[in-house]
Amino acid sequence: MAEMLESLKEPIFETLYLTFVPLFFAVIFGFIIGVAIFITSSESMIIDTRGHIGLRIINRLADGLVNIFRSIPYLILLIWVNPLANLLTGSMIGATAAIPSLVISATPFYARMVTIAFTEINKGTIEASKALGANTFQIIFKVLISESKPALISGIAMTAISLVSYSAMAGAIGAGGLGFEAFTYGIARRNTERMLITTFIIVIIVFIIQFIGDYFAKKVDKR
């Protein structure tokens, strides 16, 4: 048993690597795209978009791309992106090679979370900030972020959880991780015990992420 856990150390590490490295990039890119979609939408009333064709194009384009990439199943995306991953990381297989596809798949996911979080902010608060003389930049950083903190944090947790499950699929191109472990030992070699333990560890990881996310989301919520 101890031996088995010892041998699972590396796949656990790989799963965490495949979750948190793409998460870091997805949160940054997703946030930027989410902000861009929200402030260029006419409903947010932050910028007067009437007559600004450019802003409307940005809005439609970003929104459309998010929708398209959110609809592509991860496994298919993984295959599509593989040549790009090869170009970026110099490898077609292995954990690092899976990172670009994981980022591309998690970014639109988080971008959508960000726009939803912002949409839930009371429009009156945004209006009041404008009336007080805040510029768009100040509205983003001093109003939107602080007023939607709980939802932004929950969104990070949800993105991380979906990355755990994508990373299992990434095992298919030899990215390693617990998913790959379950597949090779559990299914190919019919080692039920190992498959159960691997699955159990994945569930624990997801629970921990959820717990941490909930904890911080609750902590910053002063409503």
Add this chain to the structure above:
Amino acid sequence: MIRFEKVNKTYLGKKNVEAVRDVSLTINDGEIFGIVGYSGAGKSTLIRLVNQLEKVTSGHIYINDVDITALKGKELRQERQKIGMIFQHFNLLWSKTVLENIAFPLEISHISKKERLAKAKAMAEEVGLADKINVYPSNLSGGQKQRVAIARALILNPDILLCDEATSALDPKTTEDILDLLKRINQKYHITILMITHQMETVQKICHRLAVMADGAVIESDTVENIFADPKKELTKQLIQTVDTGVDVKKMALSLKQKYPDGHLLRVTFEKDNSEKPVFYEVITKLNIPINIVSANIKNTQAGALGVMYIHIEMRQEIAPLIEELQRREVKVEVI
């Protein structure tokens, strides 16, 4: 001074909506000016045009001789900082404490943390929230939230305060407190207050002058005393009568008419000194007419006490001498 000059606002859409139509108004420095009307009259749009939260379709709005409709970007934002605004639903930032909310406009103007917190503290005291500065808005009552909003609106020492239905979400007692606070602020800082409301009572209590809006247009505008003593338009009369009696006077008049087809219903207003003299007693003893008081009250306005009485005369009587006697004593009479 705020000067509206032929201001129009039309929302374009499948069906164009003329929210504000040809409004010209001047609001003087240091004045409390009320705009009254039912919902959908265009009040909310009008007040948002003052700080350009909405853009005019045509016309100009001058604020101390600066045409705010011509300003953009940074210039507009700087002008907005001279115009405070409070809202029906307070619109505070729930993620910030009372003190941080009050200091928020200073944060926007890049004032150092130490200085802005000191100023915000003083302002919190001013509005009576000294013991709540570290509390989050969700733990405050409606009246306290509006106090925070008022403090936030005043922290940059604006010349103008816009009130968008500021007391409509509050109970009567709290409304009274907030109105007192606004009155005190107006006197202390000589700040011009423009308020919109559907409650005529609010206007009567603290405004110097008022305008009545219907279908996007200002239909009547005068001092509060004059409007209450002598309303010209039907809508204005309606709004005032509801404040007078708390009931629909039209319905009351109809039911009286059914019972006493020959009776007369009069609305009598006493202003200033008259409201303290036994004018009515003198008149009815002189003429010896039996009258029935339907409703009577005295209200305090910025211009002094205002007494309003609804009287009913049951029998077929000549009411002309009564009206004459009352008018001779500078009492206004209107036959309903």
